[in-house]
Amino acid sequence: MSLESVRYSRGSLLVLNQLLLPHSSQYEPVTGVREGADAIRTMKVRGAPAIAIVGSLSLAVELTADPPQQTSDLLAFVRESMELLVGARPATAVNMKKAADELNSFLVQEAEKPGATVQGLTDSVVLWAETLLEKDVRDNRMIGDLGAQHILDSTNGRAGVVIMTHCNTGSLATAGYGTALGVVRSLQAMGRLSHVFCTETRPYNQGSRLTAYELVYEKTPATLITDSMAAVTMRDRQVSAVVVGADRVVANGDTANKVGTYQLAVLAKHHGIPFYVAAPSTSCDLGLPTGGSIVIEERPSRELTDINGVRVAAPGIGVWNPAFDVTPNGLITAIITERGVFKPEELKVGLSRGL
Numbered sequence: 001m002s003l004e005s006v007r008y009s010r011g012s013l014l015v016l017n018q019l020l021l022p023h024s025s026q027y028e029p030v031t032g033v034r035e036g037a038d039a040i041r042t043m044k045v046r047g048a049p050a051i052a053i054v055g056s057l058s059l060a061v062e063l064t065a066d067p068p069q070q071t072s073d074l075l076a077f078v079r080e081s082m083e084l085l086v087g088a089r090p091a092t093a094v095n096m097k098k099a100a101d102e103l104n105s106f107l108v109q110e111a112e113k114p115g116a117t118v119q120g121l122t123d124s125v126v127l128w129a130e131t132l133l134e135k136d137v138r139d140n141r142m143i144g145d146l147g148a149q150h151i152l153d154s155t156n157g158r159a160g161v162v163i164m165t166h167c168n169t170g171s172l173a174t175a176g177y178g179t180a181l182g183v184v185r186s187l188q189a190m191g192r193l194s195h196v197f198c199t200e201t202r203p204y205n206q207g208s209r210l211t212a213y214e215l216v217y218e219k220t221p222a223t224l225i226t227d228s229m230a231a232v233t234m235r236d237r238q239v240s241a242v243v244v245g246a247d248r249v250v251a252n253g254d255t256a257n258k259v260g261t262y263q264l265a266v267l268a269k270h271h272g273i274p275f276y277v278a279a280p281s282t283s284c285d286l287g288l289p290t291g292g293s294i295v296i297e298e299r300p301s302r303e304l305t306d307i308n309g310v311r312v313a314a315p316g317i318g319v320w321n322p323a324f325d326v327t328p329n330g331l332i333t334a335i336i337t338e339r340g341v342f343k344p345e346e347l348k349v350g351l352s353r354g355l
């Protein structure tokens with residue numbers, strides 16, 4: 001059975017508490033929006049797509065348990081719920097905000113249709129959230145296959161592909177399969193993956209705690225490295241490509257992702273190694289022209305100064321702890337989406353086709 005960040009059936013939502021990984025795998029019930037927002041705020045659940053999916057499903061389970069009796073109450077409840085969920089981790093990742101905007105406008109349009117009933121509208125909101133879950137897994141499998149084939153086509157048929165990746169972009173950051181780790185899964189399924197180097201991803205250690213957990217779970221040949229080993233690994237360990245995820249890709253292809261991504265892109269350029277961003281269209285914000293407009297989430301200092309609750313940094317030192325950074329489009333070889341693999345300058349047109 002593949003690793004799941006969420007387990008959902010109508011009226012029931014369980015989320016894997018990622019704060020306990022890799023030592024303990026515990027699913028915890030989320031019975032409504034407040035618990036959904038708490039799971040996102042505390043990073044029990046994290047990863048741009050997973051945040052939007054858990055947030056939307058927390059609304060679905062609450063509506064299933066206690067459906068409003070008036071259409072006006074439903075509209076207000078959905079609007080207020082989405083505001084709470086977006087506010088749980090408001091900066092950088094776009095998926096939850098996009099989902100909120102799309103659901104609110106969908107519901108208003110549905111409510112204006114002749115014969116709309118509060119029960120029918122409630123059912124349509126639940127179905128909308130369930131569709132988000134199913135679509136994400138489909139998108140990730142497409143991202144994985146398209147990305148794997150693109151990398152194979154551009155590596156002159158070398159026997160095995162060596163991938164470096166950053167942070168966690170797998171089943172634990174999505175509804176399943178993953179984005180950058182989806183490319184790894186597809187390469188492995190094609191029998192063309194030689195090795196994966198995953199970075200520790202300080203200070204929150206999504207790499208050593210989560211990606212390493214996923215790669216061991218999938219029996220993928222992989223090695224954990226510290227972030228500071230990225231350059232020497234690229235120089236000495238035949239890395240074929242660097243593939244990372246995204247929290248927000250904007251119209252010109254600039255990409256916000258876990259802090260440390262930008263320096264990997266600079267190092268990849270220096271070593272002549274292709275650098276790919278793997279992201280579903282739900283992580284793309286074509287309304288923002290460049291990455292300069294992206295608000296970067298700043299995290300608590302203790303996440304940097306402490307390890308497992310024990311302070312390791314000198315008392316009194318200043319701390320800067322941005323959770324993300326922005327990689328400029330000029331350092332990105334291509335952006336792998338479920339609708340195709342695009343050069344940064346082709347992204348906006350490419351995603352607009354077939355809408």
Ligand SMILES: CSC[C@H]1O[C@H](OP(=O)(O)O)[C@H](O)[C@@H]1O
Pocket residue numbers: 046047048049166167168169170173174178179180206244245246247257258259323
């Ligand atoms: C599917 S890509 C997810 C994206 O989200 C991660 O951030 P966080 O763990 O803080 O939610 C990281 O930036 C990943 O690339």
